[in-house]
Amino acid sequence: MSIADYKHYQHAHCESGVTANLLRHEGVDISEPLAFGIGAGMFFGHLPFLKVSGTPGTTFRTWPGAIFKRATQRLGITMHTQRFPNPQKAMKALDDVLATGKPVGMLSSVYYLPYLPEAFRFHFNAHNLVVYGKENEEYYVSDPVLEQTTRIAPEDLAKARFAKGAPEPKGFMYYVKSVPKEIHFEKAIQSGIKQTCFFMLSPPVPWFGNKAIFLLANKIQQYPKKLTPRKASLYLGNIIRMQEEIGTGGAGFRFLYAAFLQEAANILKRDDLQGFSQELTLIGDDWRNFAYNAARVMKDRKEGIVSFDELADMLRICGEKEKDFFKRMQKLKW
Amino acid sequence: MKTNEVPQDPKNFREGDKVNKLLYAVDKNGNYTGVTSAGWEAENFATKQAWDAVDEELAMTAEQVKRGELSPIAYYMHKCLMEPSLLAKYVGKWTWQVKRHMKKANFEKLSSDVLARYAKAFNISVEELTSFGK
Known part of the structure; x- marks a missing residue:
């Protein structure tokens, strides 16, 4: 493959974006929302005891690596995946695969990617990108969150692939080995939807799935009593960033998932899924409204207890609506 | 939307x-x-706030290093957005050791090999590391 053969598409999210870009390169007609939905990417989790740079962890998606793995498995695509003990072996293996003409997906740390704006460069180790060529001692990078392709020096890429801290990428890389002649989206979409419903509704612990939205609401209500105004503001800010900052497609992946449901409705020719898609769009708007108001509370730290109560109630409404939404979607007859 | x-x-x-x-x-x-x-305004505000918090803490740490309360390791750790546990992994030490090295007195006793490891983790020279705050 010459470098010119690779087509880069910008996507909202790194993992579903890389999955879509790699599969498209192999001639599979798949969009980012489809990859995201089949990979059952939408989720919610709040872990008050797991502090990331001092703030409790909140997530709107499933754990790193899951979307890619589930989506390729459900579509019957064989992938090669590999981790490495050291950068030398990892870079050598990358060069070998690139020489055969395959674009390669890999995990990296955002902090060590010089081409990203500083504003986004925190120590986040589960960023996915595609390397599709090497020329003049530079790697050609297709980072799905960017509009254009870019380039990176080998030392920088090696650093990013071997960043420390949880989760450690350990040079993890992957590429498509083989694609079946016919791809059956119907079955894959069904199991993706079923799994998302299951993960949102079933976890018996308060930190994961729909229940965690209510946990977060309760916590937010306690912020003004338990935290200094500065801390409370930082905690709220972190939720907004997880929900809206680069990579979620808006409203913490809710719009991305609604886009998936719409595409699924067209593929499966089902109007009920179309209805679900529209409904989730409205729920997404509620999440955006929550973020907007949370930012307002942050801007005026004096406002105090009343506004935190209101924020908590907004979240509870999102939680109630999503609970009802997934309960009905779980009952769909296929 | x-x-x-x-x-x-x-x-x-x-x-x-x-x-x-x-x-x-x-x-x-x-x-x-x-x-x-x-x-988006809301999101920009949240990101900006997180960076402002980093800057504030960095300025505070710089002061403490200058007063001799902390070692330059504390300053560069904040500058690289790290925490003791993460820095420990980069230099191949335990977290408690990194915390010890953040005290001025212990920092001065560090061997050149350990200093070099810290400097590498911060992507600076040993010289830059040891001369900070002086």
Whole structure:
């Protein structure tokens, strides 16, 4: 493959974006929302005891690596995946695969990617990108969150692939080995939807799935009593960033998932899924409204207890609506 | 969110305006489509606040290093957005050891090999590391 053969598409999210870009390169007609939905990417989790740079962890998606793995498995695509003990072996293996003409997906740390704006460069180790060529001692990078392709020096890429801290990428890389002649989206979409419903509704612990939205609401209500105004503001800010900052497609992946449901409705020719898609769009708007108001509370730290109560109630409404939404979607007859 | 409601508030700090991200929104026929966005006021505010907190803490640490309460390791650790546990992994030490090295007195006893490891983790020279705050 010459470098010119690779087509880069910008996507909202790194993992579903890389999955879509790699599969498209192999001639599979798949969009980012489809990859995201089949990979059952939408989720919610709040872990008050797991502090990331001092703030409790909140997530709107499933754990790193899951979307890619589930989506390729459900579509019957064989992938090669590999981790490495050291950068030398990892870079050598990358060069070998690139020489055969395959674009390669890999995990990296955002902090060590010089081409990203500083504003986004925190120590986040589960960023996915595609390397599709090497020329003049530079790697050609297709980072799905960017509009254009870019380039990176080998030392920088090696650093990013071997960043420390949880989760450690350990040079993890992957590429498509083989694609079946016919791809059956119907079955894959069904199991993706079923799994998302299951993960949102079933976890018996308060930190994961729909229940965690209510946990977060309760916590937010306690912020003004338990935290200094500065801390409370930082905690709220972190939720907004997880929900809206680069990579979620808006409203913490809710719009991305609604886009998936719409595409699924067209593929499966089902109007009920179309209805679900529209409904989730409205729920997404509620999440955006929550973020907007949370930012307002942050801007005026004096406002105090009343506004935190209101924020908590907004979240509870999102939680109630999503609970009802997934309960009905779980009952769909296929 | 409708396509015409996609916010375009530039993230004009720390090169944030160099990237337009993709959002999903509904067009006037009710179909989902990708729309690029420069950013959103609420989100920009949250990101800015997180960076301001980093800057404040860094300025505070710099003062403490100058007063001799902490070692330069504390300063560069904050500068690289690390925590003791993460830094420990980069230099191949335990977290409690890194915390010890953040005290001025212990820092001065460090061997050149250990200093070099710290300097490498911070992507600076040993000279820069030891001379900070003097």
